[in-house]
Amino acid sequence: MKQTWRWFGPNDPVTLAHVRQAGAVGIVSALHHMNRGQAWTESEVNIRKAMIEKAGLSWDVVESIAVPEDIKTRTGSFRQKIDNHKASIRAVAKAGIKVCCYNFMAITDWTRTDLDWPLPNGGTALRFDIIDFCAYDVLVLKRRDAEADHPPERIKAAKTRMASWPESKAAEIERNLIDWVPARETVYSRESFLRQLDEYRDLTVEGLREHLFLFVRDIADTAEEVGVKLAIHPDDPPFPLFGLPRVNSTQADTQKLFDAVPSPANGVTLCTGSYGANPTNDLVQMAKAFGPRIHFAHLRNTTRDADGSFYESEHLDGDTDMIGVIAALREIETRENREIPMRPDHGHLIVDDIGKKVNPGYSCIGRLKGLAELRGVMRTVDAFRAGRVS
Known part of the structure; x- marks a missing residue:
């Protein structure tokens, strides 16, 4: 190769x-x-x-x-x-x-909730955490019908997780999910992202x-x-x-x-x-x-x-x-x-x-x-x- x-x-x-x-x-x-x-x-x-x-x-x-x-x-x-x-x-x-x-x-494009997830050796890795994602999707973004895409036990875990987030965590996850990827064609605000989602609704x-x-x-x-x-x-x-x-x-x-x-x-x-x-x-x-x-x-x-x-x-x-x-x-x-x-x-x-x-x-x-x-x-x-x- x-x-x-x-x-x-x-x-x-x-x-x-x-x-x-x-x-x-x-x-x-x-x-x-x-x-x-x-x-x-x-x-x-x-x-x-x-x-x-x-x-x-x-x-x-x-x-x-x-x-x-x-x-x-x-x-x-x-x-x-x-x-x-x-x-x-x-x-x-x-x-x-x-x-x-x-x-x-x-x-x-490719999507991660964490860009600097701590590893045992002191380095960091990229990570996608489904509970953090659910918390953002359902409780922060408040996407229409988002609850239907997540099982009840995940939403329950997301509510518990979000209650423990530091003040800056929601903004960090939002940036990671919709506002950052190297060379992405478009970056979004919460409002513009919701509007773009509507283009795919049907x-x-x-x-x-x-x-x-x-x-x-x-x-x-x-x-x-x-x-x-x-x-x-x-x-x-x-x-x-x-x-x-x-x-x-x-x-x-x-x-x-x-x-x-x-x-x-x-x-x-x-x-x-x-x-x-x-x-x-x-x-x-x-x-x-x-x-x-x-x-x-x-x-x-x-x-x-x-x-x-x-x-x-x-x-x-x-x-x-x-x-x-x-x-x-x-x-x-x-x-x-x-x-x-x-x-x-x-x-x-x-x-x-x-x-x-x-x-x-x-x-x-x-x-x-x-x-x-x-x-x-x-x-x-x-x-x-x-x-x-x-």
Whole structure:
């Protein structure tokens, strides 16, 4: 697998020099200053590409060309924004970038209640706490019909939990849930978030799924024409939030997309953390089943609680068999004679990154540690497959 690293551009606290020192050879990036649905220009793509190549790295994956809410709801100027998306695909293809990762999550991008959850070793991790989420959804946001989406025992626990919150906790969780994610297309106030939720009020799961199929059919022809592989990212978390429909949370969801749009350009980002937070997903089996459709991999691990909460664990710990996943991916690469770009995802905040300005989940040392561990697994798997060790 090709070892890559997500880089948020010139303002990222982790520099391209740091990336090289971590041992990555490729970059995953996007034009985050052009994330409102406008068409990316060849000149802007080439500026970013030149920065990356000057540092001795290659730009291998675009993550992500934004998919605005108009496209997901098929309202407003969605036709123009789909055309802009196609133009962006053409621009990155002309620059030699052949994989585009995107997601189709309604309103929210990846979502966590805690960005600095304390670990026993003194570091911190990202965490999604279902009780804290329920407290915000039902008692702070007061979303219409929110109570129907949570079992009574969860709401009872949320009331007890909220009573123990310090004064600043509600504002912190609100920021984490609706006002922050690196490079998110839109950040919300409570009022604007509720208004945006209303745009989805009558859109069912099957309705949003059909909109996904229509969108991918629209862009897959362009991607196939210019030699780009599309790699949808799974929902994160892989279950409904805020009453919004989810359409890519399970193996069955992703297979429905492949069946609906059989183009070879239509593929998946195998995010072991996002899929892995849903206990119904077997990541080793999914890697084997998706095979040639896997165009990109996010390798991270999660540890789940019985109530649906989870935290980002060490890359080789948690509930996903990371060694089995890597072995399956290496088998795909050998069988198909190709290299799958991968990146370590969502590292812990550790060592002297603590206290620095970082994008939560994207600090340098935690991801460097994860990449080193994953690299060790890859080399060991290769040694076993070559018969050098037994």
